[in-house]
Amino acid sequence: MTTSIKIEGLSKRYRLGLTHAGSIRELVNQFSRRLVPRRSGSHQQDVAEPSQTTKSDSFWALKDVEFSIQQGESVGIIGRNGAGKSTLLKILSRITSPTTGRVELVGRVASLLEVGTGFHPELTGRENLYLNGTILGMTRAEVNRQFDAIVDFAGVEKFIDTPVKRYSSGMKVRLGFAVAAHLEPEILIVDEVLAVGDMDFQRKCLGKMDDVAKSGRTIMFVSHNMAAVSQLCHTGVVLNQGMTDGVMPISQAIDVYMKQAPGTSRDGLFIADSSQDAPGAITRIRIRQEGNETGTLRHNEDFEIVYTTRLASSAPDLRLSTAICDRLQQKIFTAVTEIKHSKRQNEIELTLQVRGRFLMPGRYSLIAGLLDPRMQLVDWHRFVCPFQIENVGDDPLLSGGGDLGVVFGEHQWLTN
Numbered sequence: 001m002t003t004s005i006k007i008e009g010l011s012k013r014y015r016l017g018l019t020h021a022g023s024i025r026e027l028v029n030q031f032s033r034r035l036v037p038r039r040s041g042s043h044q045q046d047v048a049e050p051s052q053t054t055k056s057d058s059f060w061a062l063k064d065v066e067f068s069i070q071q072g073e074s075v076g077i078i079g080r081n082g083a084g085k086s087t088l089l090k091i092l093s094r095i096t097s098p099t100t101g102r103v104e105l106v107g108r109v110a111s112l113l114e115v116g117t118g119f120h121p122e123l124t125g126r127e128n129l130y131l132n133g134t135i136l137g138m139t140r141a142e143v144n145r146q147f148d149a150i151v152d153f154a155g156v157e158k159f160i161d162t163p164v165k166r167y168s169s170g171m172k173v174r175l176g177f178a179v180a181a182h183l184e185p186e187i188l189i190v191d192e193v194l195a196v197g198d199m200d201f202q203r204k205c206l207g208k209m210d211d212v213a214k215s216g217r218t219i220m221f222v223s224h225n226m227a228a229v230s231q232l233c234h235t236g237v238v239l240n241q242g243m244t245d246g247v248m249p250i251s252q253a254i255d256v257y258m259k260q261a262p263g264t265s266r267d268g269l270f271i272a273d274s275s276q277d278a279p280g281a282i283t284r285i286r287i288r289q290e291g292n293e294t295g296t297l298r299h300n301e302d303f304e305i306v307y308t309t310r311l312a313s314s315a316p317d318l319r320l321s322t323a324i325c326d327r328l329q330q331k332i333f334t335a336v337t338e339i340k341h342s343k344r345q346n347e348i349e350l351t352l353q354v355r356g357r358f359l360m361p362g363r364y365s366l367i368a369g370l371l372d373p374r375m376q377l378v379d380w381h382r383f384v385c386p387f388q389i390e391n392v393g394d395d396p397l398l399s400g401g402g403d404l405g406v407v408f409g410e411h412q413w414l415t416n
Helices: 023-035 085-092 125-135 140-154 169-182 192-196 199-214 226-232 250-258
Strands: 003-016 057-070 074-078 100-105 109-112 187-190 218-222 235-238 247-249 264-266 269-271 280-289 296-298 303-311 318-325 331-339 347-354 362-371 377-390
Touching: 003 085, 003 218, 057 085, 057 218, 057 247, 074 085, 074 199, 074 226, 074 250, 085 100, 085 109, 085 187, 085 218, 109 169, 125 140, 125 169, 140 169, 169 187, 169 199, 187 199, 199 218, 199 226, 218 226, 226 250, 235 250, 247 250, 250 362, 269 377, 280 296, 280 362, 280 377, 303 318, 303 362, 318 347, 331 347, 331 362
Parallel strands: 074 218, 074 235, 109 187, 187 218, 296 377
Antiparallel strands: 003 057, 003 100, 235 247, 264 269, 269 280, 280 303, 303 347, 318 331, 318 362, 362 377
């Protein structure tokens, strides 16, 4: 099979901050001195400024990234904020160049990294459509052939001859995606910009990307929506602090990503790095079954989730809101309770009891937050304290295998 994208030893370094507190002022002064003409016949020499020792910090957004993607693959690029996803896509889209390493791309690349990328605000939607097609290497005849389909998909028929500067962000991203997807690139790169569109448009986009993938073209899809990534992609690349272990099956990639929780987090335990100045904070979450702290639970037995909260003496009565999420970060169940405290008590434990045979075997995580009386977030932790539900015994429902959903659901059968 033909390799579509090959990345070897890819690294990108950025400089952080100014090299010296007065460097901008000094550059302006130097530029001004150059503009002042020297007097004719003058023997005055420029006085050399004392050299300033400079100190700069470097940040490696990517470090020794290596992987290959075969033609026709749909690959999810996932990772937490600051992991290096956007930097990787900008290098692949030739927006920025790497510090070290090399990238080989086979075929035409179309990318949608930001709302309205490549659009000229003064040009109309029609003019930008042809401009983008030309940039992608399409002939006018090829753009003409796809023109009606692009405009219909974007839903901007009434505004196609309106300058793009008057488009809403949603209209820009709809037209941008439609152009990128319909002009038949060999490699389609799509960032999280789909979050700008409404639900119907997002479904259309996922359907279109699925069609693109089935036609034998390569897709790189960046999203924090694990359900969308799982639906579209068969393989994934997980970035963590600019590094990766390469391409892996998407189910494995999602599991690796889910373990990249902030604070101290492992199966069945989460310890938060919280501010002492906050009116309230969740400091610890533990999972217990039969009195033992564990991250692996038997599906047919009850278990407890214990939340430790710290409240300031002057804090109002807060609410604890928590949700159990499946492996694709979709909420399954939400519970809320009020926290009553007195000035003599600033650490409070609350226990959520969950019955056995509620969750199907699988991997789960928690969202937990504290809300003030105005329902504003005081503290918030997403997808932490991962845990595993395992099949125990000879449950006839589970013996057939396959995807059975995430909850058992109380029910009964009646014979008429």
